[in-house]
Amino acid sequence: MPNWVFNGLTIEGNPESITKLVEQMNSPFHMVHDSWDTTTQSYTKKDTFYSSPIFSFWNIIKPTDMEAYQGQPDHSLPIEEAMKYKGDSWYEFNNREWGTKWDVAVSEDNKYPETYMEGPVANGDNLVVYYNFNTAWSPPIAAIEKLSAQHPNLLMTLSYEEETGWGGEAEILRGIIISQSEYGWKCRECDHTEEETPYCEECEYDMCPSCGWGEPDEKCQTHMVESELPPKVQVKENA
Ligand SMILES: [Zn+2]
Numbered sequence: 001m002p003n004w005v006f007n008g009l010t011i012e013g014n015p016e017s018i019t020k021l022v023e024q025m026n027s028p029f030h031m032v033h034d035s036w037d038t039t040t041q042s043y044t045k046k047d048t049f050y051s052s053p054i055f056s057f058w059n060i061i062k063p064t065d066m067e068a069y070q071g072q073p074d075h076s077l078p079i080e081e082a083m084k085y086k087g088d089s090w091y092e093f094n095n096r097e098w099g100t101k102w103d104v105a106v107s108e109d110n111k112y113p114e115t116y117m118e119g120p121v122a123n124g125d126n127l128v129v130y131y132n133f134n135t136a137w138s139p140p141i142a143a144i145e146k147l148s149a150q151h152p153n154l155l156m157t158l159s160y161e162e163e164t165g166w167g168g169e170a171e172i173l174r175g176i177i178i179s180q181s182e183y184g185w186k187c188r189e190c191d192h193t194e195e196e197t198p199y200c201e202e203c204e205y206d207m208c209p210s211c212g213w214g215e216p217d218e219k220c221q222t223h224m225v226e227s228e229l230p231p232k233v234q235v236k237e238n239a
């Protein structure tokens with residue numbers, strides 16, 4: 001299993017452009033790929049239909065050489081070469097062109113999709129649409145840059161958070177990242193972020209410098225003081 005990255009993509013702009021993008025992302029397509037058959041213990045070609053994919057990297061950029069795409073990467077390459085993703089196997093194409101190894105499109109037989117759309121809703125004269133999807137290992141910056149270049153008058157904001165705690169946010173316009181912030185750690189309690197996992201200096205267990213959240217060592221004085229503080233909301237009210 002990969003480490004998952006939870007992505008939220010907010011796109012804002014004029015109504016015609018937003019409508020066009022929503023249609024493009026939801027365009028139906030077929031994908032033939034190798035599927036492991038447990039009864040025959042071999043790969044068989046499986047045709048998956050995405051009748052309403054919601055959001056799909058495939059609909060941003062898809063391979064032109066389908067035969068190469070259905071193949072596997074050259075496993076004899078040294079690691080530095082393999083990491084350049086130069087070939088056109090599905091693994092190399094996806095990592096190079098999308099920035100992640102799997103698509104997030106919702107297939108016809110997927111009953112519990114993690115990819116979903118909210119909106120579009122009006123914001124003044126603009127429309128705003130939000131997409132939620134999970135990617136393997138990394139945020140799909142490369143795919144969103146391409147989508148942004150295709151819709152130069154829309155502002156895209158990608159927020160991403162990896163399951164072990166790192167994450168960030170990138171604003172993309174006309175195919176270019178115009179601002180990006182990243183963090184190595186985020187508090188589950190108050191959303192405070194830090195570059196490195198913050199520790200209590202006394203016991204060296206995790207502790208949020210903003211709200212005190214963390215797993216304390218039972219004997220740690222610092223943590224005992226923190227845990228005797230009134231709840232955060234109350235501190236605010238008294239201040
Ligand atoms: Zn401590």
Ligand SMILES: [Zn+2]
Pocket residue numbers: 187188189190191192208209210211212213
């Ligand atoms: Zn906190």
